[in-house]
Amino acid sequence: MTETQHGTRGEARPAAPRPSPAPGAGGTARARRRSSTRIGPKLGRFSLFALPGLLAYVVFVLIPIGMTGYYSFTNRNPFNPPTKWVGLRNYGDLLGDQEFRQALVNTVIITVIVAVFANVGGLLIAMLLDRPTRLYVALRAIFFTPVVLSAVVISVIWQAVLTDDGLLNSLLRGIGVDDPPGWLSDPDLALYSIAWIITWQMLGFCVVVYLAGLQGVPRELQEAASIDGAGRFARFRNVTWPMLAPALTINTVMLLITGFKAYDQIQVITNGGPGAGTTSTMAFQVVQTAFNGNHIGYSSAMAAVMLALVATVSVVTLRLLQRREVTQ
Amino acid sequence: MDDRTHSWLRPLVAVFVGAAFFLPLYLVVVNVFKPGAEIVPHPAALPLPPTLDNVDAVLSRPDNLFTFGLINSIAVTALSITILTVLSAMLGHYLARSKRVLAKVAMVTLLCGLMIPVPVILEPITGVLKTLGLMTTLQGLILVNVGYYVPFGVLLFMGFVRSVPLELEEAAELDGASKLRVFWQVVFPLLRPASASVLIFLGVWIWNDFLTPLILLGPDSGTTVTVGVYRAIGQHQSDFGAVFAFMFLATLPILVFYLALQKNFVKGLTGGAVKG
Numbered sequence: 001m002t003e004t005q006h007g008t009r010g011e012a013r014p015a016a017p018r019p020s021p022a023p024g025a026g027g028t029a030r031a032r033r034r035s036s037t038r039i040g041p042k043l044g045r046f047s048l049f050a051l052p053g054l055l056a057y058v059v060f061v062l063i064p065i066g067m068t069g070y071y072s073f074t075n076r077n078p079f080n081p082p083t084k085w086v087g088l089r090n091y092g093d094l095l096g097d098q099e100f101r102q103a104l105v106n107t108v109i110i111t112v113i114v115a116v117f118a119n120v121g122g123l124l125i126a127m128l129l130d131r132p133t134r135l136y137v138a139l140r141a142i143f144f145t146p147v148v149l150s151a152v153v154i155s156v157i158w159q160a161v162l163t164d165d166g167l168l169n170s171l172l173r174g175i176g177v178d179d180p181p182g183w184l185s186d187p188d189l190a191l192y193s194i195a196w197i198i199t200w201q202m203l204g205f206c207v208v209v210y211l212a213g214l215q216g217v218p219r220e221l222q223e224a225a226s227i228d229g230a231g232r233f234a235r236f237r238n239v240t241w242p243m244l245a246p247a248l249t250i251n252t253v254m255l256l257i258t259g260f261k262a263y264d265q266i267q268v269i270t271n272g273g274p275g276a277g278t279t280s281t282m283a284f285q286v287v288q289t290a291f292n293g294n295h296i297g298y299s300s301a302m303a304a305v306m307l308a309l310v311a312t313v314s315v316v317t318l319r320l321l322q323r324r325e326v327t328q
Numbered sequence: 329m330d331d332r333t334h335s336w337l338r339p340l341v342a343v344f345v346g347a348a349f350f351l352p353l354y355l356v357v358v359n360v361f362k363p364g365a366e367i368v369p370h371p372a373a374l375p376l377p378p379t380l381d382n383v384d385a386v387l388s389r390p391d392n393l394f395t396f397g398l399i400n401s402i403a404v405t406a407l408s409i410t411i412l413t414v415l416s417a418m419l420g421h422y423l424a425r426s427k428r429v430l431a432k433v434a435m436v437t438l439l440c441g442l443m444i445p446v447p448v449i450l451e452p453i454t455g456v457l458k459t460l461g462l463m464t465t466l467q468g469l470i471l472v473n474v475g476y477y478v479p480f481g482v483l484l485f486m487g488f489v490r491s492v493p494l495e496l497e498e499a500a501e502l503d504g505a506s507k508l509r510v511f512w513q514v515v516f517p518l519l520r521p522a523s524a525s526v527l528i529f530l531g532v533w534i535w536n537d538f539l540t541p542l543i544l545l546g547p548d549s550g551t552t553v554t555v556g557v558y559r560a561i562g563q564h565q566s567d568f569g570a571v572f573a574f575m576f577l578a579t580l581p582i583l584v585f586y587l588a589l590q591k592n593f594v595k596g597l598t599g600g601a602v603k604g
C-alpha cells in the first residue's frame with residue numbers, strides 16, 4: 001500500500017522523465033542522480049507491475065533451465081547419491097547413444113513432415129475456402145476444431161482409427177483389401193502415422209493464418225495483374241504468394257516448435273514402439289530417462305541438446321523467412 | 329478452375345475435403361451415443377435410437393476419475409488464466425512503456441521462453457516444487473503454469489499496449505490518479521481484446537496440457553480431465569463407447585468456452601498474423 005502512496009506523490013510532480021529530449025538509459029540515470037526521491041516511485045512501480053510476473057518466470061523457467069544446464073555436467077541420480085561433477089562425460093556418451101540418435105532422427109522426420117504438409121495443405125485449403133459465404137465459414141470451423149482439442153484426445157481418436165482392427169482397416173477390408181497395413185504396429189509405418197496425426201491437428205491453424213493473409217491481399221493488385229495479362233498461376237506466384245510471406249513465417253516457426261516437442265502422441269499411442277524406439281522422439285527420450293530411469297544427469301544433457309537444436313532451428317528459420325518478408 | 333464456368337466445382341471439392349477431414353471426429357460423436365456392442369460392427373452408423381449409457385457410465389464411475397478431474401481442470405484452468413491475464417497485462421504494459429535497458433533485457437529473456445519445451449525444464453521444476461512444499465498440489469501446478477505461459481501473455485499484451493495512446497495515461501496522471509489506478513481504470517479496460525485472446529489461447533492450452541499435470545500432480549492425488557482420458561484408455565482399451573464418452577465430456581467444457589469467445593480468438597490470432 002505504501003508503494004501506491006509513494007507513486008501518487010511522485011507522479012504529482014510535473015518533471016516526468018518521459019518527455020525528456022534524451023530518452024534511454026542515460027536520461028533516466030541523470031534524472032535519478034538529480035533527485036533521489038525518484039528512486040522510490042520507480043522501484044515501487046517495478047515491484048508492483050513487473051516483479052510478480054518476472055518472479056514466476058524466474059522461479060519456474062529460468063532457474064530450472066540453469067539447473068538442467070548444471071545437472072548435465074553431473075551424474076545426478078536421486079536414488080544413487082552422491083552427485084558428482086563429471087564434466088562433459090554425459091555429452092560424450094550422447095554421441096555414441098544409438099537410442100538418442102534414433103530419437104533425434106525420428107524428431108527431425110516428424111518435424112519436416114509436419115512443417116511441409118501442414119503448410120502446403122493449409123495453403124491449399126485456405127485458397128479453397130477463401131469465399132465469404134456461409135458454407136465456407138462453416139467449413140473453416142470444421143478445420144479449426146482439432147486445434148482446440150487436446151493432443152491426448154486426438155491421439156485416442158486416431159488410435160481407434162488406425163489400430164490393426166480399427167475403423168480404417170475394417171473399411172479397407174470392406175472394399176476388398178485383404179491384408180491392410182498395420183498403421184501403428186508396422187515399425188516402418190508407425191512414425192509416419194504419428195507425423196500424419198500431428199499434421200492433421202495443425203492443419204486448421206495454418207488454414208486460419210493463411211486465410212487471414214489471403215484476405216490482406218488487395219483486390220486491386222489482383223485486378224491490375226489480370227489486366228496486365230497475368231494468368232492464374234502467374235497471379236498467385238507474383239502477387240498472392242509474396243503477400244503471404246508473414247503467414248508463412250508464423251506457420252513454419254509454429255510447426256517447427258510443435259514438431260520438435262512432439263511427446264503426447266507417442267506417450268498415448270505407441271510408447272516409443274513398435275520395436276525398439278521406432279517412434280521415440282527427443283522429448284519422449286528425455287522424459288523416459290528422467291522419470292523412469294532417474295538418470296537426471298544424462299537426461300539433462302539430452303534436454304540441453306534438444307533446447308539448443310530447437311532454439312537454433314527456430315531462430316535461423318525466423319531470420320531467413322523474415323528477411324524474405326522485408327525484401328518484398 | 330475459372331470461377332464462372334466451374335462454379336459448382338469449388339463447393340463440391342470443399343465439402344468433400346471437409347467431410348473427409350471431419351470423419352474421425354464424426355466417428356467419436358456418433359459412437360458416444362451408441363450401445364457398446366454396436367460400435368465395432370457399425371462404426372459409422374448414426375446412433376438410432378441414441379443412448380446415454382456411455383455418458384452415464386463415465387459420470388457414475390466408482391473412482392470418480394471424471395468428476396474429480398473435471399473439478400481440478402476447472403480450478404487449475406480458471407485460476408491460471410485469471411492470474412496470467414492480470415500479471416502479463418501489468419508486465420506487458422510496464423515493458424512496453426519502460427525505456428530502461430533492463431526492461432529490454434527482461435523482454436528478450438521472456439521472448440526466449442516462448443521456445444522452451446516443457447520436458448527440458450520439467451525435472452528441475454519438480455525439484456523447485458518439492459523445495460516449496462507444493463509438489464502434487466493444484467497450487468503448484470497453477471504457479472508453474474503462470475511462470476511457463478507468462479511470456480506468451482506478455483508478447484500479446486506488449487503489442488497491444490503500443491496501440492493505447494500514452495496521452496490517455498498522462499491525462500489521468502495529471503488528474504492525480506495513482507499508477508495502479510491509471511492501469512486498472514484506464515489501461516486495462518482498453519486492453520480487453522488482448523485480454524480475450526490471452527484468456528482463450530491459454531485457457532485452451534492449459535486445459536489440454538498433458539505432460540505437466542501428469543508429472544506434477546502425480547499418480548496418487550486427483551488429476552485433470554485431460555490426464556484422465558489417458559488413465560481411462562489404460563483401463564478399458566477395447567470399450568470404445570466408454571473411452572469416447574470420456575473424451576467427449578472432457579472436451580465439452582473447453583469447446584463451449586472456446587465457442588463463446590471464438591470471435592475474439594480468431595481476431596487475436598490473425599491480428600498478430602497480418603502485422604507479423
